[in-house]
Amino acid sequence: MSSDAADAIMDGTHSALRSRGYADLTMRDIADEAGVSKAALHYHFDGKHDLLLSFLDRLLERFEARLDGVTGANPEERLLSLAETVTLPPAGGDPREFRTALLEIEAQAPYDEAYRARLERFDEAFADRVRSVLAAGVADGTFDEGVDPDEASSFVVTYVKGARTRNVAVGASLDDSLAAFRRYVRSTLSADPSEGVAAE
Amino acid sequence: MSSDAADAIMDGTHSALRSRGYADLTMRDIADEAGVSKAALHYHFDGKHDLLLSFLDRLLERFEARLDGVTGANPEERLLSLAETVTLPPAGGDPREFRTALLEIEAQAPYDEAYRARLERFDEAFADRVRSVLAAGVADGTFDEGVDPDEASSFVVTYVKGARTRNVAVGASLDDSLAAFRRYVRSTLSADPSEGVAAE
Numbered sequence: 131m132s133s134d135a136a137d138a139i140m141d142g143t144h145s146a147l148r149s150r151g152y153a154d155l156t157m158r159d160i161a162d163e164a165g166v167s168k169a170a171l172h173y174h175f176d177g178k179h180d181l182l183l184s185f186l187d188r189l190l191e192r193f194e195a196r197l198d199g200v201t202g203a204n205p206e207e208r209l210l211s212l213a214e215t216v217t218l219p220p221a222g223g224d225p226r227e228f229r230t231a232l233l234e235i236e237a238q239a240p241y242d243e244a245y246r247a248r249l250e251r252f253d254e255a256f257a258d259r260v261r262s263v264l265a266a267g268v269a270d271g272t273f274d275e276g277v278d279p280d281e282a283s284s285f286v287v288t289y290v291k292g293a294r295t296r297n298v299a300v301g302a303s304l305d306d307s308l309a310a311f312r313r314y315v316r317s318t319l320s321a322d323p324s325e326g327v328a329a330e
Numbered sequence: 331m332s333s334d335a336a337d338a339i340m341d342g343t344h345s346a347l348r349s350r351g352y353a354d355l356t357m358r359d360i361a362d363e364a365g366v367s368k369a370a371l372h373y374h375f376d377g378k379h380d381l382l383l384s385f386l387d388r389l390l391e392r393f394e395a396r397l398d399g400v401t402g403a404n405p406e407e408r409l410l411s412l413a414e415t416v417t418l419p420p421a422g423g424d425p426r427e428f429r430t431a432l433l434e435i436e437a438q439a440p441y442d443e444a445y446r447a448r449l450e451r452f453d454e455a456f457a458d459r460v461r462s463v464l465a466a467g468v469a470d471g472t473f474d475e476g477v478d479p480d481e482a483s484s485f486v487v488t489y490v491k492g493a494r495t496r497n498v499a500v501g502a503s504l505d506d507s508l509a510a511f512r513r514y515v516r517s518t519l520s521a522d523p524s525e526g527v528a529a530e
Contacts, residue, residue: 151441153353230440236499237433240426241351246500253500276517285510288502289485292492299436300446300453302488310485317476318518 131174138164139171143185148227152234157181179244182235186248193252196220197259205267206320209286212259213311216290217304230298257287264319274321282319289314331374339364339371343385348427352434357381379444382435386448393452396420397459405467406520409486412459413511416490417504430498457487464519474521482519489514 131139142164150159157178161168175181196215202208219225239246261283267273293307317323331339342364350359357378361368375381396415402408419425439446461483467473493507517523 151437226440230437233433233437236495237351237430237437239499240430250500253496253502281510281513284502284506285489285514288492288496288507288510289489290492291496291499292488292490295436295495296453296488296491299439299491300450302453302484306484307488310481310488313481314485314514314518318514 135166135170135174138166139174139181140185140188142166143181144228147231152231152238155231183244183248186235186245190248190251190255194255197255200259205263205270205272206315208263209260209267209315209319210312212256212263213286213290214308216256217293217308217311226298229294233295233298253287256290257283260286267319271321273319277319286311335366335370335374338366339374339381340385340388342366343381344428347431352431352438355431383444383448386435386445390448390451390455394455397455400459405463405470405472406515408463409460409467409515409519410512412456412463413486413490414508416456417493417508417511426498429494433495433498453487453491456490457483460486467519471521473519477519486511 139160142162143160145163146155146159149163150156155178157171157175158168160178160181161171164171171181175184197212200208200211200215202211235245236249239249261279264273264277264279264282268275268277268279289307289311293302293304293311296302296307297304339360342360342362345363346355346359349363350356355378357371357375358368360378360381361371364371371381375384397412400408400411400415402411435445436449439449461479464473464477464479464482468475468477468479489507489511493502493504493511496502496507497504
């Protein structure tokens with residue numbers, strides 16, 4: 131498959147998940163959104179499940195690239211920027227529809243080992259970056275020496291997952307969730323709370 | 331409908347959601363699990379959606395009763411107990427199957443105003459109790475005077491939502507999430523971290 135064709139199919143899958151959700155999604159929907167024939171889609175993929183696994187693999191690559199593009203003057207800024215990157219939508223648009231479809235896929239994970247394996251890689255990709263920046267911050271004195279990077283990274287990943295799920299399920303504001311996260315970082319992780327970069 | 335019949339139908343709905351999930355659930359499945367005829371079910375409910383709304387209403391009543399049954403020697407103990415009540419399964423069993431079905435329903439919320447309204451009431455029921463116990467703890471000196479009960483309660487609800495979602499989606503341990511939560515309460519909310527009831 132050409133790179134252009136792969137891009138079109140992956141973009142089409144993204145659009146189709148937004149407009150149709152996961153449960154009702156068909157190969158026809160994806161073909162229509164991608165502007166390719168259904169036969170071409172079936173030539174490359176062994177059905178909807180196979181296509182969605184490829185889609186998740188590609189989404190993971192992009193997710194990791196976004197995480198690795200995060201910058202900041204010090205570990206605290208980088209931590210806040212990582213959390214914003216995962217919490218807020220990539221292009222500033224409304225992520226609700228797409229994230230709702232992802233939540234449907236998460237609800238399949240207990241019964242689908244292949245989905246589960248992909249979702250674990252998303253979780254670990256975020257946790258790894260958070261753990262590294264926490265360790266760097268403990269080492270350079272940005273974060274309190276009592277911070278355990280393993281436990282604190284798990285806490286951060288759990289909180290961000292909650293922010294996204296509450297946004298989909300009950301419309302909780304992502305900006306409010308991030309503001310509360312910034313105060314948590316300053317008051318709990320920072321070595322000197324009064325000098326946090328996010329101080330108001 | 332008699333109270334016994336209502337109980338049987340609600341218990342049957344719970345079992346059917348566990349075994350079939352939300353998307354594939356049929357009135358037939360619920361009737362079979364409840365030990366009633368499909369005709370009886372249709373006599374009382376205007377289809378699966380109507381029945382599930384009644385089910386969620388009843389689940390909310392039980393959820394609120396469990397929250398109101400939480401005790402503890404002081405506000406910190408009560409806060410930890412509230413978080414445990416919402417994070418751990420009611421009877422000590424594996425909650426994964428039922429929570430997976432609830433996650434499916436959460437993924438419907440953006441497109442279903444009636445589900446959304448119910449889910450908001452669950453969210454608010456938990457947030458209200460957490461807010462009250464935080465305010466009580468600030469007033470009696472258990473929690474730091476700088477703790478804002480509105481913001482901290484939202485933070486707690488978000489974290490617990492994340493713990494449940496990560497448990498379903500990637501199998502993250504509920505016990506580990508709770509242990510990290512206890513340390514957060516002690517280090518961030520307690521007026522005197524060294525005297526926290528959860529100190530190790």
